[in-house]
Amino acid sequence: MIEPHEVVSCLEQDKAAADGQAVVQLMFLDADLMPVGTDRPRFHQVTYPDRGLFDGIATLHRDLAQGEDELDVESSLIRLVDVLLTRHADAPGAASPTLRPRALRHVREMLHSHLNTNITLDDLAAVAGCSKRHLIRSFRQAYGVPPHQYRTLLRLAGAKSMLIAGLSVAETAAELGYCDQSQLNRHFRRRFGMSAGGYARAVR
Structure with missing residues (x-):
């Protein structure tokens, strides 16, 4: 964590890496994501040993790279900011x-x-x-559930109905606003343990 106007050089090359290089991913947070109030949350350490938070940020980077839906990505980001503030900030804002x-x-x-x-x-x-x-x-x-998960549940319920009715996976994805059928398949597999195509074959 590096606060605004701070310059910290703390990321050294990982000597143990097989190729002698470390991969660094940075995330810049807009001030609007912080709680509104007179006491701005403060972070007095640069690094925090928090595997759960690390995994969440890594997943967010992956979702950004895969072009996941904006509502899903932004909701995940705000959830991670809440986790960061709750666990590590010195002055978290009062709940509204x-x-x-x-x-x-x-x-x-x-x-x-x-x-x-x-x-x-x-x-x-x-x-x-x-x-x-x-x-x-x-x-x-x-x-x-938060709004993005609520919408995902609505979309998946609609997808099941469309697939049962005979629509293809590509048609179903387009009808529900997914960017492509692979995005629908990812959500379908996370929720039901199978792809949308697999579900369609099972119910027809």
């Missing part, structure tokens, strides 16, 4: 009150009506009238 049910219903309705559109957290936060992190926290409290 939960959103009103009406605002959350509007967000849920937008997710239902835009299944084939790659809406963003900014879009959803504007509907709710709150910050993105506040929206994710409140939505999870109300519905058990």
Whole structure:
């Protein structure tokens, strides 16, 4: 962790690496992702031994490289920032009150009506009238999962119905707003343990 305006040279070449080189991936966080308040979270160490956080950041880099949906990627980023703040920041901000049910219903309705559109957290936060992190926290409290996972569950339910009805995997992916069928297959396999094509063959 390197705070704004700090310059730290701490990443040395890994002498044990087989090819004599280390691969370094950097992630720059916008200040808007930090809690709103007078006390800015502070980090007094450059490195933190946190395997779970490391794995989450590595997965996020992988999802960015694979072109995963913007809502999924940004939601994962905010979740990781929350983990970082909770575990390692010296002055985490106070939790905000939960959103009103009406605002959350509007967000849920937008997710239902835009299944084939790659809406963003900014879009959803504007509907709710709150910050993105506040929206994710409140939505999870109300519905058990954050908005991006809720939409994924809706999409996968729709995908199952379309595949049963005889649509191809490519047609189903296009109908639901996935960039290609491989993206649908990744989500399908994570949820059901098989590809969308495998599911289609099993139910026809």
